[in-house]
Amino acid sequence: xxxxxxxxxxxxxxxxxxxxxxxxxxxxxxxxxxxxxxxxxxxxxxxxxxxxxxxxxxxxxxxxxxxxxxxxxxxxxxxxxxxxxxxxxxxxxxxxxxxxxxxxxxxxxxxxxxxxxxxxxxxxxxxxxxxxxxxxxxxxxxxxxxxxxxxxxxxxxxxxxxxxxxxxxxxxxxxxxxxxxxxxxxxxxxxxxxxxxxxxxxxxxxxxxxxxxxxxxxxxxxxxxxxxxxxxxxxxxxxxxxxxxxxxxxxxxxxxxxxxxxxxxxxxxxxxxxxxxxxxxxxxx
Ligand SMILES: [Fe+2]
Numbered sequence: 580x581x582x583x584x585x586x587x588x589x590x591x592x593x594x595x596x597x598x599x600x601x602x603x604x605x606x607x608x609x610x611x612x613x614x615x616x617x618x619x620x621x622x623x624x625x626x627x628x629x630x631x632x633x634x635x636x637x638x639x640x641x642x643x644x645x646x647x648x649x650x651x652x653x654x655x656x657x658x659x660x661x662x663x664x665x666x667x668x669x670x671x672x673x674x675x676x677x678x679x680x681x682x683x684x685x686x687x688x689x690x691x692x693x694x695x696x697x698x699x700x701x702x703x704x705x706x707x708x709x710x711x712x713x714x715x716x717x718x719x720x721x722x723x724x725x726x727x728x729x730x731x732x733x734x735x736x737x738x739x740x741x742x743x744x745x746x747x748x749x750x751x752x753x754x755x756x757x758x759x760x761x762x763x764x765x766x767x768x769x770x771x772x773x774x775x776x777x778x779x780x781x782x783x784x785x786x787x788x789x790x791x792x793x794x795x796x797x798x799x800x801x802x803x804x805x806x807x808x809x810x811x812x813x814x815x816x817x818x819x820x821x822x823x824x825x826x827x828x829x830x831x832x833x834x835x836x837x838x839x840x841x842x843x844x845x846x847x848x849x850x851x852x853x854x855x856x857x858x859x860x861x862x863x864x
Pocket of ligand 1: 722723
């Protein structure tokens with residue numbers, strides 16, 4: 580129990596989430612909101628505005644005109660890309676660090692998270708069933724935030740965790756829980772609650788590996804699981820836990836994803852990963 584408390588207390592190592600993100604989620608989740616609400620939200624934060632404009636004018640977007648206001652950025656980039664930039668600026672720092680316990684270098688978890696989130700968003704948009712695509716994108720972006728907190732504990736106990744994975748057929752998150760008392764997904768759910776995200780967001784982060792059978796009928800969770808599984812097939816930014824998660828075939832059936840679709844999703848993920856790499860260079864230059 581003491582071990583769990585010590586791990587949970589380490590949530591303090593995270594850079595606190597900006598209140599902008601909570602307000603952003605309210606705006607994009609409310610059909611009554613206008614683009615003006617979004618522009619005003621960003622303009623209230625001068626550092627965020629400056630960062631956004633700098634990035635909009637970077638070579639990553641290749642715009643031929645100079646972007647000089649948030650409204651201008653919204654017109655040129657569209658809602659999806661502007662919301663993504665706000666989220667990446669407001670949440671990125673935590674995910675950019677090296678996660679040594681998982682064998683991840685600086686930026687690797689960030690790129691994996693961004694590419695997975697983009698894949699999940701595009702899948703949700705193409706399979707239009709009234710999904711909240713911003714919720715799916717954000718939950719997928721932050722699904723492994725618990726790793727940032729627990730990585731040192733995982734690193735110290737990696738041999739025990741791997742033993743359970745290899746000899747007892749535990750998934751990596753089950754082995755984390757067995758050895759440390761809590762796994763990175765459940766910890767991520769606690770972080771989402773502490774950051775005052777919606778109950779649905781906390782649910783999606785907590786259950787992104789679908790280890791609890793009762794969560795496997797939730798379609799949004801299935802989409803995040805799909806994106807995470809595809810990223811695992813590409814072996815990108817995954818680290819020490821690589822393929823040590825269960826594959827639930829019923830999720831692919833539920834989402835109408837065939838074997839050829841999976842190949843296409845893998846290719847799409849690689850494109851998203853390449854673009855995330857370029858975006859990271861633009862953010863750091
Ligand atoms: Fe995970």
